[in-house]
Amino acid sequence: MSLPFDLRALRVFLTVADRGGFSAAARELHVAQSAISQTIANLERHLDLTLFHRHERRISLTPEGQALQSHARELLDRADAAHLAMRELHGLVKGEVRIGIPSMLGSYYFPPLLMGFKSRHPGIRLTVVEAGARRLQNMIAAGELDLGVVIDDEQSRRMERRPLVHEEMVVCVPRTHPFAGRQGVSPEEFFAEPLVLFQDGYFHREFVDALSQQTGHSANVAFQSNLIPLTKAIVRQGFGITTFLRRVIDEPELAAVSFDPPAWLDLSLAWAEGAYLSRAESAFAEFIEANRHSL
Structure with a gap:
């Protein structure tokens, strides 16, 4: 009526x-x-x-x-x-962006980007969801999350993606470890050591599992933790070694050593193929793409 x-x-x-x-x-x-x-x-x-x-x-x-x-x-x-409200959304004065970020990127790569976007659009609320890259990919596919950081691999090829990080994965050891002065560490040498690894679902663990499968060496897992500070503390105390993106190793007590051959990881900002992004989300994706080289 x-x-x-x-x-x-x-x-x-x-x-x-x-x-x-x-x-x-x-x-x-x-x-x-x-x-x-x-x-x-x-x-x-x-x-x-x-x-x-x-x-x-x-x-x-x-x-x-x-x-x-x-x-x-x-x-x-x-x-x-x-x-x-509609005019504000049109002008990106208000809105919300929910972004899923793995802990390693959230702690060491994303803060400048998040603060830069917030400075440009102070009225937009940013909500960061922390989870492993594979879990974030599944959340996007299930419609539980609009934007997230995923691994560039076969499983993510059906998603809309924007390149984000091309970074070296390196071996992390205490400064007193024999590997610390080396130019490179072979997978065989890496897997012979007690390892401190993230749990399943994180790109850190997927990288190690893929390396193990490719080389035929089994991981000797001494500790499992998704907490970066705890993992670093265990490595500093000499109870195991691990692998991180190179930038994460930022303490004088720890050394970053390349794998031999060097290993690289590609991560992208992604959303479901054909999914609708709000103006705020689209602006965030465009901002990340324009500023990713500052990472």
């Missing part, structure tokens, strides 16, 4: 009531007085109510008009708020 009036008619009605006359409302709205009179007459006819007492020199609201006045003002306030 259609409403017996529209927002324009309500705005005219409120202007007449607030200004106390048809001619004053016409001047306020910059329309002919006859148009104002016709709008009010149509509104009264559709409602089957008399909204104004018409006196010789003035008008006043009837009880029915007074009842409509409060409802009309509330409706127009809500309509104005909705219109403002």
Whole structure:
């Protein structure tokens, strides 16, 4: 069932009531007085109510008009708020971006990008979901997450992707370890050591598992932890070695040594193929693509 009036008619009605006359409302709205009179007459006819007492020199609201006045003002306030919200979204003044980031990238790569985007769009709320890259990929496929960082591999080829990081995976050892002064460490040597690894689902663990499968060497897993500070502490104390993206090894007590041959990892910002991205999400993806070389 259609409403017996529209927002324009309500705005005219409120202007007449607030200004106390048809001619004053016409001047306020910059329309002919006859148009104002016709709008009010149509509104009264559709409602089957008399909204104004018409006196010789003035008008006043009837009880029915007074009842409509409060409802009309509330409706127009809500309509104005909705219109403002849409304009703000159009202008990227407000909105939300939910981005899934693996802990290693969230701690060491993404902060400058997140702060840069926030500085440009201070009204947009950023929500960061931490999980392994494979888990994030599954969340995107299931519609639980719109944007996330994934591994560039066969499983992610069916997603929309923007290149993000091309970074070397290196062996992380204490400065006192025999590997620390080496130019490179072979997979065989790496797997002969007790290892501190992330749990399944993280690109760190997938990298090690893939290397194990490619070389035929089994991992000697001494500790499993998804906590980077804890993993570093275990390595510093000499209870095992691990592998990180090179930038993560930023402490003087730890050394970064290349694999022999060197190993590289490609990660991308991704979303479901054909998925709709909001203006805020699209702006975030464009910002990441334009600024990823600063990583």
